[in-house]
Amino acid sequence: MQFNLDNLVKEFESLEQELANPEIFKDQKKIKEVSSRKKQIEEAVQLYRKYKQLYTQLEENKDMLYVEKDEDMRDLLKADIGDIEDQLPELEENLKVALLPKDLSDEKNIMVEVRAGTGGEEAALFASELARAYMVFAEEEGFSTEISEKTESETGGIKEIIFEVKGEGAYSRFKYESGTHRVQRIPETESKGRVHTSAVTVAVLPEVEDFEIEIRDEDIEMKFCRASGAGGQHVNKTDSAVHLTHIPSGIAVFCQDGRSQHKNREKAFQILRSKLYAFEEEKRAKERGEARLAQVGSGDRSEKIRTYNFPQDRVTDHRIGQNFSGIPQIMAGRLGHIVDACAVYDQQQKLEAAGRG
Numbered sequence: 001m002q003f004n005l006d007n008l009v010k011e012f013e014s015l016e017q018e019l020a021n022p023e024i025f026k027d028q029k030k031i032k033e034v035s036s037r038k039k040q041i042e043e044a045v046q047l048y049r050k051y052k053q054l055y056t057q058l059e060e061n062k063d064m065l066y067v068e069k070d071e072d073m074r075d076l077l078k079a080d081i082g083d084i085e086d087q088l089p090e091l092e093e094n095l096k097v098a099l100l101p102k103d104l105s106d107e108k109n110i111m112v113e114v115r116a117g118t119g120g121e122e123a124a125l126f127a128s129e130l131a132r133a134y135m136v137f138a139e140e141e142g143f144s145t146e147i148s149e150k151t152e153s154e155t156g157g158i159k160e161i162i163f164e165v166k167g168e169g170a171y172s173r174f175k176y177e178s179g180t181h182r183v184q185r186i187p188e189t190e191s192k193g194r195v196h197t198s199a200v201t202v203a204v205l206p207e208v209e210d211f212e213i214e215i216r217d218e219d220i221e222m223k224f225c226r227a228s229g230a231g232g233q234h235v236n237k238t239d240s241a242v243h244l245t246h247i248p249s250g251i252a253v254f255c256q257d258g259r260s261q262h263k264n265r266e267k268a269f270q271i272l273r274s275k276l277y278a279f280e281e282e283k284r285a286k287e288r289g290e291a292r293l294a295q296v297g298s299g300d301r302s303e304k305i306r307t308y309n310f311p312q313d314r315v316t317d318h319r320i321g322q323n324f325s326g327i328p329q330i331m332a333g334r335l336g337h338i339v340d341a342c343a344v345y346d347q348q349q350k351l352e353a354a355g356r357g
Helices: 006-020 022-026 028-067 071-098 120-140 170-177 261-288 336-356
Strands: 110-116 144-152 158-166 179-185 196-206 220-225 241-246 251-255 304-309 314-317 322-325
Touching: 006 028, 022 028, 028 071, 071 336, 110 120, 110 170, 110 261, 120 144, 120 158, 120 170, 120 179, 120 196, 144 251, 144 261, 158 170, 170 196, 170 336, 196 261, 241 261, 251 261, 314 336, 322 336
Parallel strands: 179 304
Antiparallel strands: 110 158, 110 196, 144 158, 179 196, 220 241, 241 251, 304 314, 314 322
8 A cells, every 4th residue: 555644544533522522612722723733634544545445345356356256247357446545646646635734824814915016106006906806706705805904106006005805725725826917018108119127016915813923012202193094185183094013024014994993903913923924934935945836825026926917818927937918807706716726736746856856
């Protein structure tokens, strides 16, 4: 037998027993840790149980065939053996995939940050379109969205937007979007029909619990100011907007969309925790020398990951070397096939790495 995962099955059964114990409900952190680990190995355990059952049945049938004299019975046993032998290779491949290291953030809610980069107003307009595409895609995938912060440009684009995506598996569906998105198209204001190139940066940050990242009071500089709308118009006469700076890392967060100072403060700390978590994850990954697809979850937006060429109706994902047509549909939120292609490529890379190891 190629796989022996009896220890993993024992661990899974032990986790089930822990979750069945009423005492665990006194410790919310423990519940999350145990539930997360159980979910992480559940698919592999179920596949292994089926694999083991089929393998045992295969060995038994071979033993029976060795001593069986009746030809009709031998034919039945041979057919059964052939059927099992046909099933095992696919089951083994599925089990290999299930045993790959899981991203512990995959099931988490996320914050998506979209910023206009080079290209001025054209970049701001594309940032608005891309953010809208993401929110439509999220809703169609069964997630809920809520805007946390938005700064508009003078022409109706977006300089920066941060929005939450909530639902099981949100990070797993959005994590390949972190990076620089380049757009090539003719702006509406371009009279000579020239193609302009601009860029938008995206960071996908998993939601982080208080206990996962420690923020010391002495490391925070907090300022309050009045929330303002487009063009500098005040939308609030009280100092409800919150500006946080994490002094050791230099990470700054500004939040003004909440209805109260308390709400903005809570939201700002939530965003800061996510950014610090991503910052630390990226630092650890670099120390390990990992080459990850699109700096997954790191918020590192230094590398161009995708180009949207409007004149040629082509979207190119540079990490996987694949082109996709139908930009109008893609910008309308139909991103599933691109996300799936990135996930398949990532899975293949991990399988190859596991094989080399």
